[in-house]
Amino acid sequence: MNHGSAHQLVLLRHAKAEPAGSLDDQLRPLALPGRKQASEVGAGLRAAGIVPDLVLVSTAVRTRQTWDLVRTALDLPADVARLSDEVYTAGVRSLLALVAAVEESVGTVLVVGHEPTVSQTAAALAGPGSDDAAVARVRVGVPTAAYSVLELDTPWASLQPDAARLLRVVAPA
Template structure:
């Protein structure tokens, strides 16, 4: 699925962007949307995403995470499955109501030494960002999925040798869209 280009710390090489929609949250039920916690099933989903990312060598060096409770919980639960790593984690209000341009601005700000970057956010932005970045060499099934949106706990993997600062439309290969079984 994904090549293991991480580790050298040198500029150049493959950059991998993983766009993750948060795991299943509790219904609003009178709670402010930003404060909705993960449902029990969502907690299980988050752990399975972490295990899948670790198994695929998609361990991030930088995590950009929405400040919403459900995204922070998703990150915390999946991180427990990544082994003994300590990526830089940026929790930001910007990702809560972000559009594609907002996500791209954040991605473009990543240090060139970062090989794998994880964004934990919301729909429709995660799928729309993947569709925007997907170039002509992308997997057709993965592209079809992100064009219609993705369910909770779904991650899209994009790869490119283009430096983060130059990421924009059709710059990457969308190689995979994954969702652990519930």
């Protein structure tokens, strides 16, 4: 699939959630269209042969629900996921630090998080060899259930801006 000991990082924005009415932001559930989006993301990842070895999931309800539907489509065990309050609050720098702390043996990491951090992180990591159209998309932000696929040849621990190739951004139809 990819060359050498390349690592893959997939940054997924949660699927469409209910509007922020009276509920606390952390508690907003997925809207019905969002449930469909999340299942489609799982099917799309499976079709692309992208199977995460580790998933970092924000503790917000909408990200956990997104991951549950993606996981079902990928037929993965629940224990590949780590729920993280830090992903919920993360800016680019903290998200990079979380991924840089991943064990080197992990090949593919999926982050299920929030805007604007997921697109800003993809934009920050996109270095030489990235797809121009994908870079242009993450620079303006991504819609719900969109994911960015990045590849890096360095160890997770040396993850830093411009150190990855942004291969593509996949957004729901």
